[in-house]
Amino acid sequence: MTTVPAEFDAAVQPAGAELTPLAEYLSGVLRGLRPLPALDLDLTQAHGNVLAEDVHAPGPLPAFDHAAIDGYAARFEDIADASAGRPVRLNVIGDLGAASWRPVRLTPGTCFSIGAGAMLPAAADVIVPAYLTDQGMAAVEVYGAPPKRGYGLRRAGDEIQPGSLLVRAGTYVSPAIVALLASCGIGHVIVRPSPRVVIVSTGDELVDVGRASQPGQLVDANSHALTAAAAEAGAHAYRVGICDDDPEGLRGLLEDQTLRADLIVTTGGTGTGPGDMVRRVLSRREGLRPPVHFTGVSVYPCTSLGYGAFSSMAGAEGVPIICLPGDTGAAMIGFEVLARPVIQVLAGADPIFRPSVRAHLLETIKSPSGLREFRPAYVAERRGGGYTVAPLAGGPYTLSGLAEANGLMVLGEKVTTAPAGSTVDVLLLDRRR
Incomplete structure (x- = not known):
């Protein structure tokens, strides 16, 4: 104890x-x-700050239909009958890279060699991975069971529709949020x-x-x-x-x-x-x-x-x-x-308090009457769900306890004894381990 x-x-x-x-x-x-007071900052400078206003998508994400993988852009109906014993042959009528911008269209029996990120040809509805083909240049043969319609491509707005709420005010601008906003074409944001x-x-x-x-x-x-x-x-x-x-x-x-x-x-x-x-x-x-x-x-x-x-x-x-x-x-x-x-x-952050969990106490502890004690603790997830918490040194020894802690156990003013097996609140401390 x-x-x-x-x-x-x-x-x-x-x-x-x-x-x-x-x-x-x-x-x-x-x-x-x-x-x-809020500031209008360049997106890179905004990292680490908190958004002062909601941010909405100015357009769709992805912005246009494009290939998600390298391969051959084709019409599914042209390759639907391909099998190991009966490959389907398609004419390769061009190469498309991520920098390609001219609109192109597929005709029956043709395909384009395409790189990830390249704009999808009109009428294409599947990307055939190179490993399912003989990787031909002027013509290509598709072997085995073909991929399903829609495989290997992303449609405009699949992830985010125009006008959608991207990030709420009060949110910390993390590297992932910078990536999201930049991908949507947003270069400046209002932050605290x-x-x-x-x-x-x-x-x-x-x-x-x-x-x-x-x-x-x-x-x-x-x-x-x-x-x-x-x-x-x-x-x-x-x-x-x-x-x-x-x-x-x-x-x-x-x-x-x-x-x-x-x-x-x-x-x-x-x-x-x-x-x-x-x-x-x-x-x-x-x-x-x-x-x-x-x-x-x-x-x-x-x-x-x-x-x-x-x-x-x-x-x-x-x-x-x-x-x-x-x-x-x-x-x-x-x-x-x-x-x-x-x-x-x-x-301007929201929420302003650390996240907390309810955890099962592993050891009986005493706490001073009339005071809300914040006791250093080590909290761990239980197999099957939930948390356990082990108390660490507190009171006059709080400093050594904090050095080991990943949480702060909170014991209310009326708690003088918290028995092992009882449930207590634990604030989760930010740590990088």
């Missing part, structure tokens, strides 16, 4: 604390966001730009990677990890690095970043201790519209989240800012539950 250490549970959920339910908190944040996300780690104790943590010094894993997470979410991610616990330095850095950011994400300083500078600076700064609010949210292991806007000028609308805890595991979970959906909304 996997358990949560009691001392860590008490640390993240102070006695008597009233926490905002995650669903309520997320709804309030996302309701106030709008997608970034990928959000520019700036990542800042705060704390006097932080040192850059390349050395080990020691008393008084902690390696800044957060800015590296969250920059990667933002890029995986589809953003243009910029790692600013480390900002000391200096109020003026923090204000100046954030003011500079508003010029190039659609979203700012900070880590560290969200608590109420003497060194928690981010909370002290942002929650009291005048002129913020809306101000940055720090809220206790029913998420484990990330109960303290800050959200609002930061502007370089008083009264300006400002750039959305998300403040995550300093613990790397908690920051990663906080990014998943808050920052990633915000990025998807700014990008």
Whole structure:
């Protein structure tokens, strides 16, 4: 049985604390966001962005009747009686390649040698593969059982009819979608730009990677990890690095970043201790519209989240800012539950949340009462259908669990024990393995 250490549970959920339910908190944040203004981009540049408008087919796909394979374009009625003992002989009256454009027509007893992609001659209704013939040049003999009518060719509009919906607004422009749109003759599309996300780690104790943590010094894993997470979410991610616990330095850095950011994400300083500078600076700064609010949210292991806007000028609308805890595991979970959906909304994506499945739990686990736990897990498909999920290290050990995970198991606020064999929700993480 996997358990949560009691001392860590008490640390993240102070006695008597009233926490905002995650669903309520997320709804309030996302309701106030709008997608970034749309852009008209060249198709190749649009890859990786999200479509802002539905795209319809301007014409049929294929655009014209053509050969799908190499062979001989013929009339089925001319080859219908061919057999191994009685081949059918046809006169080859020309060669057609993919670049051929002049309309041609078959007459009885004739055929064309044709390459894949070439326009189909009028009256042709079958492509005879070369291996069923003697591959003659002036005349060709068709052996064995002939292919069926329609074999080896594609008719105009077989795949897509003119005016058909090709791709819906909110869809990520993948390489396959680029291929589809290009094949339909579409060279420009209206997309939402990928959000520019700036990542800042705060704390006097932080040192850059390349050395080990020691008393008084902690390696800044957060800015590296969250920059990667933002890029995986589809953003243009910029790692600013480390900002000391200096109020003026923090204000100046954030003011500079508003010029190039659609979203700012900070880590560290969200608590109420003497060194928690981010909370002290942002929650009291005048002129913020809306101000940055720090809220206790029913998420484990990330109960303290800050959200609002930061502007370089008083009264300006400002750039959305998300403040995550300093613990790397908690920051990663906080990014998943808050920052990633915000990025998807700014990008105009639909849906904005990761896909999820219901899976059978392989091991009994405990979960803290009153908190919605996001536990790293490994999910696998079962033979015959369905999924199983094995819990990985969570709580104070979330970071090591996330390194192995391909999913996040979600245990509700009222769940204190999830027995083996029960069914739980699992968010599927994007991985390339």
